[in-house]
Amino acid sequence: VKNLTDKPCELCNSQGGAILWQGPLCRVVLAEAGDYPGYCRVILSEHVKEMTDLAPPERIRIMNTVFAAEAALRELARPDKVNLASLGNLVAHLHWHVIPRWREDRHLPGTLWSAPARDGQAPRAPDPAQLAARLKALLA
């Protein structure tokens, strides 16, 4: 499967993190991101590059999953901000980053892709089991 780089697609070949919720169209996983507990990814099941490659109803279903992850994170971790991004420059297999941000985290006001601003850390970490339960309820 082709990406912008020549590497095999890691999101076709692995789960991409611990599964919090799984549906037929996409899954929500907890990223392994030590400085950012609660960092979730919403990963499309199929290898599709862009949101506009999907039919409009599928786009909405994906976004509703992203918004459920945002809502669950806000409820359980009360971040100062949430960052949402679909980039896919390294892995052009559609996936959304849902990242809780705090004033005292490593990068604010920068992005996670910016140079670090400080030795920061998140003041709160959502419990993965609670996150999974909230997603299940929100996406039922």
Next chain:
Amino acid sequence: VKNLTDKPCELCNSQGGAILWQGPLCRVVLAEAGDYPGYCRVILSEHVKEMTDLAPPERIRIMNTVFAAEAALRELARPDKVNLASLGNLVAHLHWHVIPRWREDRHLPGTLWSAPARDGQAPRAPDPAQLAARLKALLA
């Protein structure tokens, strides 16, 4: 109006770029980003922080505007990838970045917030008038 920083909100106090399309809920503007011609922002009219602060039908209308911008850019500029992001770490007034990306641009495979990878530039620039016309048709 409060942001994460103490600066006044520039998206309440300015258009944020040349207007390509304007609706009651949001506007689409062309960012002034020399290395990234066609870089659009979808900016909410009201000062709201997160997507989940909006009612579900408004979230969908915003996303449909983001997807219209992506579709128009793909049609007119044929980028290798499109990046979508709602960050708001500097300006917590809901806005989406819609960024056409090319293999030979300044940052790929990094983000626009990453350290530059090369003296890159975009191989194609969409015509702003055509972009505005396409958005008008897609959002009619």
